Amino acid sequence: MIKAKNIHKYYGDLHVLKGVDLHIKKGEIVSIVGASGAGKTTLLQILGTLDRANTINESLLTINEASIDKLSQKQLSKFRNEQLGFIFQFHQLLPEFTALENVCIPAFIKKTPKAKAEKRAKELLDFLGLSHRYDHKPNELSGGEQQRVAVARALINNPKVIFADEPSGNLDSEAAENLHKLFFKLRDEFGQTFVIVTHNQELADMADRKLVMVDGKIIG
Numbered sequence: 275m276i277k278a279k280n281i282h283k284y285y286g287d288l289h290v291l292k293g294v295d296l297h298i299k300k301g302e303i304v305s306i307v308g309a310s311g312a313g314k315t316t317l318l319q320i321l322g323t324l325d326r327a328n329t330i331n332e333s334l335l336t337i338n339e340a341s342i343d344k345l346s347q348k349q350l351s352k353f354r355n356e357q358l359g360f361i362f363q364f365h366q367l368l369p370e371f372t373a374l375e376n377v378c379i380p381a382f383i384k385k386t387p388k389a390k391a392e393k394r395a396k397e398l399l400d401f402l403g404l405s406h407r408y409d410h411k412p413n414e415l416s417g418g419e420q421q422r423v424a425v426a427r428a429l430i431n432n433p434k435v436i437f438a439d440e441p442s443g444n445l446d447s448e449a450a451e452n453l454h455k456l457f458f459k460l461r462d463e464f465g466q467t468f469v470i471v472t473h474n475q476e477l478a479d480m481a482d483r484k485l486v487m488v489d490g491k492i493i494g
């Protein structure tokens with residue numbers, strides 16, 4: 275599903291990623307752990323096509339058979355909207371929209387008709403135990419509920435891969451555990467691939483595979 279080879283990233287003179295290689299299979303849940311500043315977020319942003327790696331000989335990034343380097347900005351936006359989902363530490367829901375509307379946004383960007391998008395959004399919110407919260411705005415939801423709305427938003431276009439950066443970083447232990455269980459349930463039901471950066475040891479260990487980043491490289 276994801277093949278990355280010799281990924282490098284410089285911020286000015288700072289060499290943040292120093293040749294990352296990885297290969298993630300369809301339906302796999304992979305966690306990435308490592309010290310603060312090791313380069314985890316930088317790597318996730320590059321894998322998620324939100325940022326570009328520096329072009330170095332023989333570096334390569336393919337997701338679901340698409341060569342990311344070869345896509346134009348426009349093709350890349352479409353690819354990201356249709357094939358990738360994102361969950362961040364801070365849910366980044368839009369405050370002026372309801373839960374239902376927030377979930378629908380990626381579908382509207384994809385030009386899905388309103389009725390169809392809303393039907394799917396409701397199915398996802400129901401699946402996530404939020405049937406009674408469609409019309410609540412983010413500030414009328416608990417932290418765990420907001421994060422589940424963000425998960426529904428990440429899922430609405432049926433992405434092939436979900437990238438999560440410290441998804442449970444802001445949740446209490448019970449909400450975090452529920453969210454983690456949810457990831458596995460989603461993988462089992464929808465076959466999604468997950469790449470999760472986390473400082474949560476339990477979540478990291480639940481994954482099919484745990485990758486450790488040290489100083490810009492994956493060591494295990």
Ligand SMILES: Nc1ncnc2c1ncn2[C@@H]1O[C@H](COP(=O)(O)OP(=O)(O)OP(=O)(O)O)[C@@H](O)[C@H]1O
Binds near residue numbers: 311312316
């Ligand atoms: N836009 C930027 N410009 C310059 N340096 C940056 C930029 N983004 C990140 N860095 C630096 O790159 C290094 C890796 O940052 P990154 O955010 O990937 O770390 P991380 O492993 O996600 O850490 P944390 O666990 O604290 O989130 C850090 O030293 C950081 O200061």
Ligand SMILES: [Mg+2]
Binds near residue numbers: 316
């Ligand atoms: Mg980070």
